[in-house]
Amino acid sequence: MSDSEIFARARRRLRRDRAAPGFGDFAFLRDHMLEGLLERLDAVKREFRDVLDLGSFAGDLAIPGARIAHLDAGFRFAKAAGGVQADEDRIPFADASFDLVIAAGTLDQVNDVPGALTLTRRVLRPDGLFLGAFLGAGTLATLRGAFLAAETDRPAARFHPQIDVRSAGDLLSRAGFALPVSDVETLTVRYAGLPNLLRDLRGMAGTNLLRDASPLRRETLFAAAQAFAGRADPDGRVPERFEIVYLTGWAPDPSQPKPARPGSATSSLAEALKPKG
Template sequence: MSIPDIFDRTARRRRRDRAAASFAEYDFLRAAMLDGIQERLAAVTRGFDDVLDLGCFDGTFPAAGRHIVRCDAGFAFARATDGVQADEDRLPFADGSFDLVVSAGVLDSVNDLPGALTLIRRALRPDGLFLAAFTGAGTLPALRAAFREAERDRPAARIHPQIDVRSAGDLLVRAGFALPVADVESLNVRYGTLGKLLGDLRGMAATNLLVGRTPLRRDTLGRAADAFAAQADPDGRTSERFEIIFLTGWAPAPSQPQPARRGSATTSLADALKRMPPKAD
């Protein structure tokens, strides 16, 4: 039984193509994600030879002497980086093709995220590493509030459903990753107008891609702009927040630390507590 699409795949490709020419002017969010991925990668002592940059945008994740394959759902990004065009939940790569997969800024708009994570895990060799970042629950609260106010009588779906950090970690486990870690960091950006925020979202190919979305009318946009401005600080700028979820997971391998078999403990908790020194008064 096929899963119905939440996001419009055709619109997603077209908007990525539209954003490709000037993406470098709007890449601050992805740059923050890549910084976090690089920080986590730097903590790993082993090297990686074959890398997949999944959702590569303009290819700014550094190859650093590695063999790197770029992949993007948009034709323009894929062509500009000599990469492969493919949706993240329809990957064309053979099992065990890579020892590192990185993905920054795309997994929040994938139709079948559990399926995509499973494909990523299968594309990794044993003990291969997966590092990802994407926006999650709590992102764009000011914009959400502005649209709720503007469309109070007839609300429409304007912002994508978002996954929280706990659910993201659960999806790693479900996809078969070992040693899964999910954590979140916040990025706050201040805007003088709603138009500037919407311009940034268009420039980073992050506007509404929901199937069945309704056009945004001019009067609705005007009310939303007023509601956004009403949230401004005394200096006239409104703070908007992006919640970045980072994922780390390893393809299973016999050499990895394994949890102890249940019931294999040789000392009871009660005995261990008895041996603890008493607390000082």
């Protein structure tokens, strides 16, 4: 493990193995992401035969007529999916192996996101499609505020760095994708209390994976629970935000549309803005 890595790879594998047996009860974010990605896929009028499910969880991705390879960092998830255990920034497949890669719900837990996207582009065939979704900047804003209120003197490192939608698009371009698109969707879930939210995060393998994570003391948890409850709506439930960033990019191919060359326009902006006579 490199000293520059922010996530503990072994801890991530362990958390995923612990979550695997009951993951179906906590899969609502993964299910929502897959639904959004498959809607985007439906808009593409072509067939994809060889597909990589990158960060597959239990392997619930289904695309009629496609051969789907599954990869997950957790042994139990990879075994349940009949796939390969590996990290997303250490993809073991050969270049140009797939014409579609789908990554739903894991890229926000990867040490080297630019590297993962570059490897994803490399395992795609020319004009292959990448569709991704992950939790981005603004996620768990209420929980963050509750812990800041509980640890006002010395806030501990309890939350992962987050990627905003603009940076996500830039990462696609840096990784060599053509026609990159990024957009964001806000999903709000209302909780009766902090224990309910923490139960969901554990169940989806979404708890703190930082290498320098500090132990959570009982008094801190109690204070955070009180601060969380203080943000409740009149009905006693607390809204929590999940910001889902969606990514679309294509492996470069000469057949793809090219941006116009600077200066190639046939009329000037000044001409276009002149009043019509």
